[in-house]
Amino acid sequence: MSVGTIRKVLVANRGEIAVRVLRTCAELGIGTVAVYSSADADSAAVRMADQAYRIGPGPAKRSYLHIPAIIEAARATGADAIHPGYGFLSENPDFAEVCEAEGFVFVGAPATVMADLGDKSTARTLMAAAGLPLLPGSRDPLDSADEAAALAEDIGYPVIVKAVAGGGGRGMRVVRESGDFAAAWRETRANAAAVFGDDRLYVERYLDSARHVELQILADHHGTVRHLGARDCSLQRRHQKLVEESPAPGLSEEVRDAICAAAVRGAAAVGYVGAGTFEFLLDPLGRFYFMEVNCRLQVEHPVTEMVTGTDLVAEQRRIAAGLPLTLSPDLTPHGVAIECRINAEDPAREFAPAPGTLTECAFPGGPFVRVDTHVTPGYTIPPHYDSLLAKIIVWAPDRPAAIARMRRALTETRISGANIATTTEFLHDILDHPRFVAADHDTALIGAITEPARIGS
DSSP states (O other): OOTTOOOEEEEOOOHHHHHHHHHHHHHHTOEEEEEEEGGGTTOHHHHHSSEEEEEEOSSGGGTTTOHHHHHHHHHHHTOSEEEOOSSTTTTOHHHHHHHHHTTOEESSSOHHHHHHHHSHHHHHHHHHHTTOOBOSBOSSOOSOHHHHHHHHHHHOSSEEEEEEEEETTEEEEEEOSGGGHHHHHHHHHHHHHHHHSOOOEEEEEOOSSOEEEEEEEEEOTTSOEEEEEEEEEEEEETTEEEEEEESOTTOOHHHHHHHHHHHHHHHHHTTOOEEEEEEEEEOTTSOEEEEEEEOSOOTTHHHHHHHHTOOHHHHHHHHHTTOOOOOOTTOOOOSEEEEEEEESEEGGGTTEEOOOBOSEEEOOOSTTEEEEEOOOTTOBOOTTSOOEEEEEEEEESSHHHHHHHHHHHHHHOEEEOTTOOOSHHHHHHHHHOHHHHTTOOOTTHHHHHHHHHHHHO
């Protein structure tokens, strides 16, 4: 394919991210194909796309994770590029390789780079070679529970056991005492084998009080790498993010510049191409440590778009078409953006899924408020997929104004139905918490908020 000639994109995903990608393609004048399972036959993406193609029944393994069905859909509809969104096959190097082998442009990182960075052990080795700091722990997968337990004793508890192939908050277990290590190792290995088909594990030091800071990068085929600033993603439950913001608050200029430089250096060292995110942990002393690279568009990418004025999906398309980046190396974020994820989960029941049919579904509006969603009144949440219903994103000139705007936006949000529960009210509690308001929050804050509720239940 010659440079710049992508004409039709198949979106190999569903839900709000499929809608998000379709919108940018429409603005660029690019034809679109939505694939869908039987459970999503009446979805927003199906209605929005120029063409729609059924790829299987509801379960993801027989539809959105079924590579032959997606390739057949691309052939049948005349697509010349495939955008994987996030989740599902977005970080599957085999899928990227098959797309390229079948003559389709894969809108994402090269398969070889994705394979290296998707293997957490290889990624740690590559980033260490590029000069990025790592938490104490193993570089290579550990062969036995005894070897791992000995390492845990050496680096000191608490430690975290991680699957080499893990991601999305899965395949990890925090261990606080040596007596619990053997069981945690055994259970994590079994889970990793079942979920990822790869039971290799490694161990690293766990930081109880840390901030989760990530860097959005873009890299083209011509060796240019640019960062678009830092996001704070510290507010998580079970390693899944609930609130994100950009720029990451409370970073000194020295630390911010060092993290940005580290991400760019790491991306250049491995020949990264596309949109990607370098994730770091920041300890109370301001020291940062490399965690992992996500070789895809992140769920929280809108906060970066809001503060930089950059359409990341449009930039992905430029990169995939072989065009050079035009972003300035001096790009400076303007204002503050915050994103809240509205999930169909019940915080009072440890965030258990709460699916059903939506009888009421109203989202906020007003100046500098963006809502990325795929749901409307009457929508029935399928049981097969992620619980994300919507992302509410706000922008304001400063952080206090952004928090006030998000409070107002959440107050306007109305989602209800039989057996439906959402994270909306819990998000209010987070925004009102003194530590969040003071930008003194870390990855332990949500646990501190929910622990009294569990004790009292």
